[in-house]
Amino acid sequence: xxxxxxxxxxxxxxxxxxxxxxxxxxxxxxxxxxxxxxxxxxxxxxxxxxxxxxxxxxxxxxxxxxxxxxxxxxxxxxxxxxxxxxxxxxxxxxxxxxxxxxxxxxxxxxxxxxxxxxxx
Ligand SMILES: [Mg+2]
Numbered sequence: 501x502x503x504x505x506x507x508x509x510x511x512x513x514x515x516x517x518x519x520x521x522x523x524x525x526x527x528x529x530x531x532x533x534x535x536x537x538x539x540x541x542x543x544x545x546x547x548x549x550x551x552x553x554x555x556x557x558x559x560x561x562x563x564x565x566x567x568x569x570x571x572x573x574x575x576x577x578x579x580x581x582x583x584x585x586x587x588x589x590x591x592x593x594x595x596x597x598x599x600x601x602x603x604x605x606x607x608x609x610x611x612x613x614x615x616x617x618x619x620x
Contacts, residue, residue, distance in 0.1 A: 505589050509578050516579070527583050534576035541569035 516522055544565055545553055556562035581588045602615045 505578075509582065512575055512578055513582065525579055525583070527580060530576055530580040530583065534573060534580060537569060537572035537576055541566065541573060544569065 516525065544556075544562070548556075556566070578588060581591070607613075607618045608615075
């Protein structure tokens, strides 16, 4: 079982190495694959109203399908980050800092406005 990002990254790279798939993992293709997996995740919710989506919460099959697609997105994100030597934990932390400046609590609490709409 993998319980941290470094171990997970190592397992993903070993999985790829065992299959000799690095040759196919160009950044464009990894980015496209990530988007496709995000679309597969979106498809699980497509045309469902809120009550149907709420009902998915308690169904292990639905939760497993969501989990699988989220995992696919994460795996491609890790592979793309690896290509550019990006530490994803640091990147997410840095982005969270940027977001907290963009979305100060005083202006964003309880509303879903984009930061460009704050003073309008
Ligand atoms: Mg998938």
